[in-house]
Amino acid sequence: xxxxxxxxxxxxxxxxxxxxxxxxxxxxxxxxxxxxxxxxxxxxxxxxxxxxxxxxxxxxxxxxxxxxxxxxxxxxxxxxxxxxxxxxxxxxxxxxxxxxxxxxxxxxxxxxxxxxxxxxxxxxxxxxxxxxxxxxxxxxxxxxxxxxxxxxxxxxxxxxxxxxxxxxxxxxxxxxxxxxxxxxxxxxxxxxxxxxxxxxxxxxxxxxxxxxxxxxxxxxxxxxxxxxxxxxxxxxxxxxxxxxxxxxxxxxxxxxxxxxxxxxxxxxxxxxxxxxxxxxxxxxxxxxxxxxxxxxxxxxxxxxxxxxxxxxxxxxxxxxxxxxxxxxxxxxxxxxxxxxxxxxxxxxxxxxxxxxxxxxxxxxxxxxxxxxxxxxxxxxxxxxxxxxxxxxxxxxxxxxxxxxxxxxxxxxxxxxxxxxxxxxxxxxxxxxxxxxxxxxxxxxxxxxxxxxxxxxxxxxxxxxxxxxxxxxxxxxxxxxxxxxxxxxxxxxxxxxx
Numbered sequence: 212x213x214x215x216x217x218x219x220x221x222x223x224x225x226x227x228x229x230x231x232x233x234x235x236x237x238x239x240x241x242x243x244x245x246x247x248x249x250x251x252x253x254x255x256x257x258x259x260x261x262x263x264x265x266x267x268x269x270x271x272x273x274x275x276x277x278x279x280x281x282x283x284x285x286x287x288x289x290x291x292x293x294x295x296x297x298x299x300x301x302x303x304x305x306x307x308x309x310x311x312x313x314x315x316x317x318x319x320x321x322x323x324x325x326x327x328x329x330x331x332x333x334x335x336x337x338x339x340x341x342x343x344x345x346x347x348x349x350x351x352x353x354x355x356x357x358x359x360x361x362x363x364x365x366x367x368x369x370x371x372x373x374x375x376x377x378x379x380x381x382x383x384x385x386x387x388x389x390x391x392x393x394x395x396x397x398x399x400x401x402x403x404x405x406x407x408x409x410x411x412x413x414x415x416x417x418x419x420x421x422x423x424x425x426x427x428x429x430x431x432x433x434x435x436x437x438x439x440x441x442x443x444x445x446x447x448x449x450x451x452x453x454x455x456x457x458x459x460x461x462x463x464x465x466x467x468x469x470x471x472x473x474x475x476x477x478x479x480x481x482x483x484x485x486x487x488x489x490x491x492x493x494x495x496x497x498x499x500x501x502x503x504x505x506x507x508x509x510x511x512x513x514x515x516x517x518x519x520x521x522x523x524x525x526x527x528x529x530x531x532x533x534x535x536x537x538x539x540x541x542x543x544x545x546x547x548x549x550x551x552x553x554x555x556x557x558x559x560x561x562x563x564x565x566x567x568x569x570x571x572x573x574x575x576x577x578x579x580x581x582x583x584x585x586x587x588x589x590x591x592x593x594x595x596x597x598x599x600x601x602x603x604x605x606x607x608x609x610x611x612x613x614x615x616x617x618x619x620x621x622x623x624x625x626x627x628x629x630x631x632x633x634x635x636x637x638x639x640x641x642x643x644x645x646x647x648x649x650x651x652x653x654x655x656x657x658x659x660x661x662x663x664x665x666x667x668x669x670x671x672x673x674x675x676x677x678x679x680x681x682x683x684x685x686x687x688x689x690x691x692x693x694x695x696x697x698x699x700x701x702x703x704x705x706x707x708x
Contacts, residue, residue, distance in 0.1 A: 267323075270347060272321070274342050323441045332370070334454075345359070368480045370485060385452045385474060395447050396429075396433055396444050396445060398431070398433040400438065401442070403437055415432050424558070425554070429452065431444060437458075454472045456472050479559060493585075494557070501518070502515050509686075510538070519536075519538050520533060520534065520570075521699050531568075531581040561583070562584065615648050630696075635666065637659045639692075647703055657693070
């Protein structure tokens with residue numbers, strides 16, 4: 212019996228050069244395919260919108276406003292038409308000129324979103340501030356009355372609670388730190404009172420600061436308008452990475468620059484509001500400013516980083532031994548890049564925690580243990596209000612240097628400048644326009660209390676500090692300047708003197 216022949220398929224023969232070319236072409240095609248898949252937009256956002264919209268709510272607030280007596284706001288007080296409008300209002304009230312107008316209700320609109328099945332709702336504080344009644348409307352049209360659990364004006368976040376018979380649809384927070392510039396996002400809310408609306412865009416920028424101490428905003432070009440306040444900003448996974456809070460606009464409408472408070476800030480606030488009904492932020496108890504390059508040069512620092520302490524009032528830092536002029540290099544093991552980062556880190560730290568603060572003092576670093584207080588309990592934490600600049604006082608002994616004319620403090624000058632009786636230093640009586648001192652904001656009426664991180668009380672002290680800085684080869688002199696009690700460091704160049 213003859214064995215059966217076995218058919219074999221023979222591979223075509225390729226030359227080494229052709230084989231290498233084919234492999235290269237296949238590799239290039241694979242790279243192109245991966246790139247297209249990575250950057251391709253979804254065909255539609257409808258599935259995602261349908262999934263998350265039941266958790267987004269419209270918020271309507273109602274506030275009782277007292278009625279006004281008299282024609283205020285219609286005509287100026289004392290106007291010849293005042294009597295006419297008063298008679299007109301009296302007739303509308305039934306002729307009783309002494310009757311008090313009935314209170315009226317004022318309403319406002321905003322947005323929010325449910326974060327738990329038992330009815331916790333997040334929105335902006337400014338949406339519900341001062342409201343007597345808060346109504347939550349769901350995507351289905353269902354309405355419930357909400358109560359305020361707690362608010363945080365610093366981050367403009369409010370936590371509400373509604374009671375429902377069954378579990379409510381809700382959304383979860385995502386990691387805002389994972390959001391990248393260019394990532395797709397969608398915003399949902401109640402713009403201009405038009406009802407539920409969805410807009411899409413990208414993350415335009417991160418870590419934006421507006422005006423608050425604890426700001427950390429995501430900037431987006433997704434359309435955000437009035438009424439969107441308090442609504443969520445979603446990533447493509449349907450997680451909330453921001454709370455829509457503000458817009459930058461010359462006319463009140465969207466121009467593609469909107470800001471959402473980052474979810475990593477919001478979650479900490481919400482957790483504290485849920486547990487305590489209020490925020491509890493850590494408090495170090497210092498006034499600080501950024502270490503700029505000229506300040507670093509004046510202090511002979513290698514890098515322009517850290518937070519320079521300008522004042523240490525009564526509080527945790529003073530109790531621990533921190534001093535004016537210390538440069539905070541690290542806080543609780545984390546390097547301090549600038550004041551904004553330090554303020555946020557301190558605020559996020561637990562009240563009562565003992566943290567290690569590393570400072571640079573007189574060229575040497577040392578670590579100091581500080582027991583943090585509570586920021587909300589701190590007294591006198593508000594910065595002094597800005598007022599008119601005091602006029603330069605006259606004085607018999609004056610000296611001009613660094614673009615400044617200064618004179619020693621006297622009781623009379625202290626009184627004129629509103630300084631305390633124990634304030635020591637030199638009063639600035641004149642600042643040369645066009646000088647570096649003028650450009651850096653020094654003005655007549657400022658008080659210089661330190662130069663080269665040494666206290667000064669006389670013009671001779673200032674001259675000695677200038678000479679010492681020059682002999683040390685420093686390019687500038689660091690001054691501690693106080694205005695209305697508010698301190699800051701200013702570095703002035705010594706060149707040309």
